[in-house]
Amino acid sequence: MIKELNPSTRILMGPGPSNVHPRVLKAMSTPLIGHLDPQFIQIMDEVKEMTRQLFQTNNQITSVISGTGSAGMETCFVNLLEPGDEVMVCVNGVFGNLMCEIVEPSGAKLIRVDAPWGKPVDPAQVKEAIEKSSPKVVAIVHAETSTGVLQPLEEISRMVNDAGSLFLVDTVTSLAGTQVKADDWGIDAIYSGSQKCISAPPGLSPVSFSQEALKTMDSRKTRVQSWYLDMSMIRNYWAGAKRAYHHTGPISMIYSIHEALRIVFEEGLEKRFERHYRNHKILRDGLEAMGFEFLVAPEYRLPMLNAIRIPAGYDDALIRSRLLNEYNIEIGAGLGEFAGKVWRIGLMGESCTLNHINMLLGALKTIFG
Ligand SMILES: Cc1ncc(COP(=O)(O)O)c(C=O)c1O
16 A cells, blocks of 8 residues: 655755745645636636736736746747747756757757856847847846856847847746846746745746737747647636636646745745845855855856855765755755756745755755864
């Protein structure tokens, strides 16, 4: 007989998921109602409104995709691109690479702008690349979780808008932890994930599209490559006059993000961003006092994802497994070219507390002697 679930209570300080507030877990156990029940439609409308506020946008087409952040990424690309279009993707880590992989089957022509991992993409590079081509879409990651780089967006956004291209931005790790201003920053397609600074379980991806993006979607000549992620149908379910069935809405997940977003706005966006920066600085001071070095230059560091170099002579996997097994603390391994070279310490949403920081610093002090 397989036993009832009983996983350990972990202190989640990796690249996501983050810890979830008990109120969010309680919301998930709310009795189910139908996904077309007028009461559920009301809950969806509230989620939509809070998602708009979180993205700092008035975009009419703002909703939550049933799937993780990668589903949001794919939704943005497949709805905007048609075979033969040119799309420029800025790559300075794993998630820029993932964008390229998602673009490939669309039949669009991919133009990569590669920058060194651990550094932001230089606007001059983007300018040069835009001048040499005429991309329909320019895509970039705001918070590169694989390296801990915060990408400044405003200068690049102006170039993209001046060139008449659509600006597509990944805010999976940044949203609800630092400023994300979809309208002020001229972003046409934006997506995120529920499990990072929003602190709901993984499984939902907030998305939003500008009027320009909407016009592009409405004037498509070919069908969207994915039936499940086709916004022309999803938006009827989320915003249409008739709220037509497309797929069964993930009721309990929507309950979870509804409560998580309520918690975000109870705290207030500015206070939440300030908490992430304040705690990042406390963690940074503690780690630097122990001799750890950060991968990223101070002005481009993400507050919610701290990438530090593993000191020479220490066994990456052994120390992470000691943290997990002896202290119940999860931190992230390095990815791609930083595998075995860095640790990624998350301070996201409910996991961004002094308690989390003190527990990790205490454990590291014991392990490193
Ligand atoms: C920046 C970024 N983009 C996209 C993703 C993909 O999201 P998911 O793993 O939720 O599908 C992640 C996941 O960590 C991410 O950090």
